[in-house]
Amino acid sequence: MSRIHEPETLGELIADCAEIPTDLRPGPPPAPRSTVVEPWTVDDACLAQVADLDTYV
Structure with a gap:
């Protein structure tokens, strides 16, 4: 007989x-x-990714 059971409470x-x-x-x-x-610094590559973002907002 197994004594293993799932707890109910x-x-x-x-x-x-x-x-x-x-x-x-x-x-x-x-x-x-x-x-x-x-x-954290922003280089030209990062700035170029969001340069035209104002036109979409």
């Missing part, structure tokens, strides 16, 4: 999750790396 689901051994639970997410972001 939120309480049963929480109880099922509480029974998971701590060795098998995922640890906390890694801390984000601090990154230096380059400043």
Whole structure:
């Protein structure tokens, strides 16, 4: 006989999750790396893409 069943209530689901051994639970997410972001610049190619945009708006 199988003891595996789907939880029918939120309480049963929480109880099922509480029974998971701590060795098998995922640890906390890694801390984000601090990154230096380059400043955003507009070059002539970017400007050319929107040069005539005012005529469409």
